[in-house]
Amino acid sequence: MSAKFSHLYQPLLLRIIHAGTGLATLGAMVTAYWTYEVYDRRWGSLGWPRWQEVEGIHGTFGLWSLLLLPVLLIYAVHRGSKRLVQPDFLAKVGQIPAPIAWYTLHRFANTMILVALGFAVFSGKMMSEKWLPQGELDHFWYFAHLLSWAVMLGAIAFHLLMTAKVGGVPLLVSVWRWPYRPKDSPRLWWGHAMTWRQQWRSNIAQAWRSRSLPLKILETTVLLMVILGWGLSLWKEFGPTS
Structure with a gap:
């Protein structure tokens, strides 16, 4: 599909990954709060119905978020590194209200x-699905997962605020538009993937050497959280019980 682009344009692959991860994350957050309403309510309640099946739906959304996060991370670090925090963050963020400071905060968001x-x-994978139905509400990882909900809510609000600040409505809606440029056609993706596969070792090594320290830390930290989350939860499930 081709079209004239008088609006801000985002790469098609980014839009697909962003939309998938965003919808999975929002679904996980809504069902996470609903799960809290069903089993906890110690810090207030909106009076949502006590529908216990919502915990399983939350787990499904959480699984999709877990599967899509590495894809979004790798794309962001490799193809969208200019949209992430840079080594000169502190120098530029101190220039508020200059535009460069707002762009820097947008990258940080x-x-x-x-x-x-x-x-x-990560905190979700560290929990046991048996805790809440059994009334075990004082586990460290349950509190950590509750905290992660608040952190995620704040991060999304900050992300939307900074996106609106630097690009307004056009930038906010640009990731949800469907038309794409010929160079972004899905028909080309298989060829790109095969080319990358043939040179993957040199590509990875070169990309790692050229990446800034903040992006190396970001990629390593988030991937470790994903890997450890899977590994430790599998260990709890199938490891020694004695």
Whole structure:
């Protein structure tokens, strides 16, 4: 599909990954709060119905978030690194109200979304599905997962605020538009993937050497949270019980 682009344009692959991760994350957050309404309510309640099946739906949304997070992270670090925090963050953010300071905060907000989502999926995988139905509400990882909900909510609000500040409504809606440029056609993706596969070792090594220290820390930290979350939860499920 081709079209004239008088509005801000985002790469098609980014829009697909962003939309998938965003919808999974929002679904996980809504069902997480609903799960809290069902089993806890110690810090207030909106009076949502006590529908116990929502915990399983929350787990499904959480699983999709966990599966899509590495994809979003790798794309953001490799293809969208200019949209993430840069080594000169402190120097530029101190120039408020200059425009460069707001752009710097926008990059920081994009980065915080990735970290917050990593923390959320990691803390969620560390929980046991038996805790809440059994009334075990004082586990450390349950509190950590509750905290991750608040952190994620704040990160999303900050991300939307900074996006509106630097680009207004056009930038906010640009990730949800469907038309794409010929160079972004899905028909080309298989060829790009095959080319990358043939040179993947040199590509990875070169990309790692050229990446800034903040992005190396970001990629390593979030991927470790995903890997450890899976590994430790599997260990709890299938490891020794004695």
